[in-house]
Amino acid sequence: MYCGRFAPSPTGPLHFGSLVAATASYLDARAQRGQWLLRMEDTDHTRCRPHYADEILSTLSAFGFVWDEPVIVQSERSALYDAAIAQLGPRVYHCTCSRREIATLAAQNESRYPGICRNGCDPAKPVRALRLAVEDPAISDDFILFSTTGKIYSYQLAVVVDDEAQGITHVVRGADLLSSTPRQQYLQRLLGYRTLQYLHLPLATGPDGTKLSKQNLAPALDTASSTTLLVQALEFLQQQPEENLARQSLANIWAWAIANWRPERLRRYS
Ligand SMILES: [Zn+2]
Known part of the structure; x- marks a missing residue:
């Protein structure tokens, strides 16, 4: 059974790059009738804030994401x-x-x-x-x-342990994490964990060409524009949304996107 996940860090609000990553992992899971789980990656307590975790979950709900199990919080999993x-x-x-x-x-x-x-x-x-x-x-x-x-x-350790514990089979994430993949696969082998499938996505960039991130203060997602932004994310993911899709309801946009998910249109990084 396919099991995917989205794993934001509560260091700030979600931005368009986060929406692209969440959308791709969600569509890949739902198109294969799989599960989709959420995890708060808050091991770095110097940068994470609980109120951002709440904000991230309410933003994901407002965009119509539905997750299948209670959210896992890394700061509670030290043991x-x-x-x-x-x-x-x-x-x-x-x-x-x-x-x-x-x-x-x-x-x-x-x-x-x-x-x-x-x-x-x-x-x-x-x-x-x-x-x-x-x-x-x-x-x-x-x-x-x-x-x-x-x-x-470390990010590498916590991700590997949690992917195994949550039963994750497929990881869909930004190409900025490409160099982490061999480290995580190495740890998986040492710990005797299952092997995962990886799909790395092109990165959304700002007007200056740098990756959108919380660190360079990418604008927070506006939930009042959820349908427009979701269709923009589909365009970014090369899914060729049909004309006027942004005027439809969120539920209809998701139904179209799941039925028409074509990951092969994405540039391959690995
Ligand atoms: Zn040393």
């Missing part, structure tokens, strides 16, 4: 992430490097993190992170599983 780190055993090591030390060494080694602490670190220095010793040439660094300094589980 699961700790268990996964424990399962990885001796592949996990303590890193005491500061950001500045890593930046200097990474520049010299053309790698994001050249494994400085892999064979032991200075016991006099505080542990800043738990890293994974990666034995895969396709992945250029020993990426972080947990930031000890900030008490933050």
